[in-house]
Amino acid sequence: MSGGLLILVWVWPLLLAALAVRPSFWWLPAIGALPGLAAALLVPLGSRLELPWLFLGTTLGLDATGRIYLIFTAILWLVSGIYAAFSVRGQPHAGRFSVFFLLAMAGNLWLIVGQDLLSFYAGFAIMGLSAYGLVIHDGKTAALxxxxxxxxxxxxxEVTLFAALVLVASHAGTTVPEPEQLVGLDDLTxxxxxxxxxxKAGMVPLHLWLPLAHPAAPVPASAVLSGTMIKVAILGWLRFLPVxxxxxxxxxxxxxxxxLLTMFYALPIGLMQSDPKAILAYSSISKMGLLILLLGLILTEPALAPVGIAAITLYAAHHALAKGGLFLGVGLRKYAALQPLVLAGLVVLALALAGAPLTSGAVTKYGIKPLLAGADWGWLSIAVAVSTVATTLLMARFLWVTAHIRPHPxxxxxxxxxxxxxLITLVLLFPFLLGEPAAWTTNAATVGAGIGIAVAVMTVARRHPGLARPLVGRIPPGDLLGLIQQILLALVWYGLAILGFVGALYARIEARLTQAFDRVFAQPTSDAEQGLRAWPVAGALWLAVGGLLFVAVLGGAPEILPPEPAPRGEIAATSPVEADLPSEPGVVGVPGDEPLPSSLPDVDAETDRASALEPSPRSETSEVDAAIAAETEEASTLDAQTPASARDAPPVDAVAVCDPExxxxxxxxxxxxxxxxxxxxVRDPDSGALRLLDAPPLTNRxxxxxxxxxEALGFDPGPIDGLIGPRTRDAVRAFQxxxxxxxTGRISFDLLERLQRETLQDP
Structure with a gap:
């Protein structure tokens, strides 16, 4: 029976994943973790099952650490599976989500019961790759x-882990290494x-994915990502390091x-977030930093291992249940009924995560005290106490943001x-089932100080909301990723500036060389040409030509200009009638929306000429009517083909006075x-004429x-990340x-002017 349960722990969700794509099996995620929970409660400690036919030989088993991991992992997957089955049901791609959910579940449970290196890696890879499908489920820009x-x-x-496990197997000579066989691992391994x-643990600076993935994923996926998946890193270190x-x-x-760096780095950034799931993501990073710190103390002093391993494992269980419950509570806050009960449950879970007395957090903090007391650095206890105060502030910030969510039951x-x-009931029972009475009052002073500071800050924020507003959202989720992006953009701009300088220098050198070449090799000009170049002759000719043009303009003669390429965003007139019609000087229009010319051809003359050339009798105005009909039809066709942004653009009569500088x-x-x-x-390189661009080139900035x-005008553009996505386009259309x-959703200079004008008018 024990062997069968150990196999069903991970095979069962794999089998369900093959059927979950069908809409009629929407409920399968709710039962995927049942064999895992049964195995955690029924399989005796020390049980082992050999499967020599799988990989190079697979060993399944359950030790004390594995049992605790299997209990809280199976519980959280079970609760999240029930949430996923009912909340995703009927939505687009619900079957795909269920498949990835069950695959990630199978990988997570497999690496816990798998005692060999290959089983751990296989489960780790299945879990990690399947979680990608959960993160991008809704297909929005932020999720992608x-x-x-x-x-x-x-x-x-995964590639780095695979190389490490290969080196571990090579050193130990087996795929199921005992702690004694791991002695002597080299620094590279x-x-x-x-x-x-x-x-996977979110260790700074390897944490970039975590604050982005947790808010983007659906609620049940975020719960297991933060509650169970990131904890497997601690399990791997405990198994494959000589702890x-x-x-x-x-x-x-x-x-x-x-x-220490991970624990304190995440806390202030989390306080600046406005998305409750992003706040919880940074809280997870901070708590993983505490677990990494404790693991470092055990590696430094092996005598602390028996107490330390138990303390780390219980702390991981507490954090998984409390953090998973908080993520699920965010979803219930948005969509469930009985909102007062939801808010009460969130308060209980937030206090537990902060480590308030009589909670699971207090008991687990009491369990890590021997590790801190036995460390060579006595100030670590003070550092952990400060982090507890900061975590309390972070949970207060989470409750503040969550309370302002407008539910849509x-x-x-x-x-x-x-x-x-x-799940909340289990968190409430945790300190009384697994903790002694002396541990119940732990963190009373630190959590009380955190609550007092939080109340003071909230009071000031209510009276002076402008004080804290500049800090909110100052550092977006992904923090270092945005900094790296800005550094890369700066390097690109500096590179372009250097290239521009080199190009200008090359042009000047080329011009100087050309002038020198002309002085040496230019042919002498004739006397006639020199005479025409003389200032009196050239001036007289210029005045004569200018006078003729002035008389032609006063007489209403049509201006004959060489054809120019149509500016971008406009469609040039191509009909014969349109080409003959003059336009007013200084006016740039679009086909189908041009002003009437100042003078029209002589209709009577055109009629007489048509009568003289046509032998058969016809009406006096038939030729003109045909031309006008052809012109109207051509203009209508061009107007239908012209984009709305070009048709609605006002005539640009400021071309003559615009300055490129x-x-x-x-x-x-x-x-x-x-x-x-x-x-x-800009100035046309061929004709030298000035023209206004309709739209600027899009840049990240x-x-x-x-x-x-x-966003300042109340139109939601989605994440403020400098990337054009569907939500940004929708916001532009809403503003238009x-x-x-x-x-149109198009970004033009007209749109930028309107935005800037409305922002300045907004009080």
Missing amino acids: RAGKVYLVMALLG IALLILGLGV GVVALADWGAWLTGAG ETGYTWPGAAWAV IPFVFASPKGPAERIGLQRC LVYLLQEQL EAQGIPQ
Whole structure:
């Protein structure tokens, strides 16, 4: 029976995934983790099952650490599966989501019961790659961007982990290494193992994917991503590093430092977020930093291993249940009924995550005290206490943001709400079932201080909302990713500037060489040519030609101009009648919307000429009527083919006075310090004529300022990331509709002027 359950733990969700794509099997995610929970409760400790026919030989088993991991993992997958089955049902691509959900579940459970290197890696790879399908499920721009970052980081971590596990197997001589066989691992193997699993753990600076993926994924996917998937990194380190056997002082100190950096780096950035799921994502990064710190202490002092491993495992269980419950609570806050009960449940879970007395957080913090007390660095206890205060502030920020969510109750959330209530009950029972009374009052002073600071900050924020507003959203999710993007953009601009300087220098050198060549090799000019070049002769000719042109204009003669290429965004007139019609000087129009000429050809003369050339009798005006009909038909055709943005653009009569040296300045609503200069008036390289551009070239910086303008006016452009996506286009169309202009979604200078004018008028 034990062997069968160990196989069903991961085979069962794999089999269900093959059927989940069918709409009639929408409920399968709700039962995928049942064998895992049964195995965690029924399989005796120390049980092992050999499968020599799988890979190079697979070993399944359950030890004490694996049992605790299997219990909280199966519980969270079960509750999240119930939520997923009922919330995603009937939505687009629901079957695809269920397939990826069950595949990720199978991989997560497999790596827990798999005792060999190949089973761990196979489960890790299945879980990681399937989670990509969960992150990009809704197909929005933010989800696709998060999925791209996640996939790159996940593949990097998996390749690094595979290399590390190969080196571990080569060193130990077996795929099921015991701790004693891991003694003597070289630095390269340890480094690859830490980096490969550090990506999944969200260790700074390998955390870039986590604050992007968690908010982008659907609620049940976010719950398991943060609650269980990132915890497998700790399990891998405990299994494949010589924990408790030999001291690794240097690597222990390095992990302790990395844990401190991760723990404190994420907390202030999380306080600046406005999305509750992003706040929880940064909270997960901080808590993983604490677990990494504790692991570093164990590697430094092997005598702490028996107590330390149990403390780390229980802390992982507490965090998984509380954090998974908070993510699910965000979804229920949006769509479930009985909102007072939902808010009460969120308060309970937030207090548990902060480590308030009589909660699971207090008990697990009590369990890690021996590790902190036995460390060589006595100040670590103070650092952890400060992080507890900051975590309390972060949970207060989460509750503040969540309380301001406007719920939209929908049907189908009764069972998810019931499963969530069971999860909260388990969190409430945690300290009384697994903790002693002495642990119940842990963190009373630190959490109390955090609550006091939070109340003071909220009071000030209510009275002076403008004080904290500049900080909110200042660092977007992904933090370092945005900094890297800005650095790359700066390098590109500097590169373009250098190329422009080199090009200008080359042009000047070429001009000088050409002049020198002309002085040496130019042929002497004739006397007649020299005479024409003389100033009196040239001036007289210029005055004569100018006088004739002036008389022609006063007499109403049509102006004959050489054909010029139509500016971008306009369609040139091509009909014969249109080509003969003169246009007013200084007016640039579009076909089908041109002003009438100042003078028309003599209709009587045209009629007489047509009568003289036509032998058969016909009406006096038939030829003119035919020309007018042809002109009207041609203009209507061109008008139908012309884009709305070009038809509705006003005549640009400022071409004659526009200056290419004066840029069009588009500024951010946050102040004139953030602005960009755009060249609107350009000179045609062939004719030398000035013309106004209809639209600027799109850059990341321009789109970023555009999104800020739209958001300031109340039009939601989606994430302020400088990327044009469907939500940004929709916001542009909504603004155009409010302005009473065609809803093209196109970014033109007219749109930028209207945005800037409305922002300045907005109080």
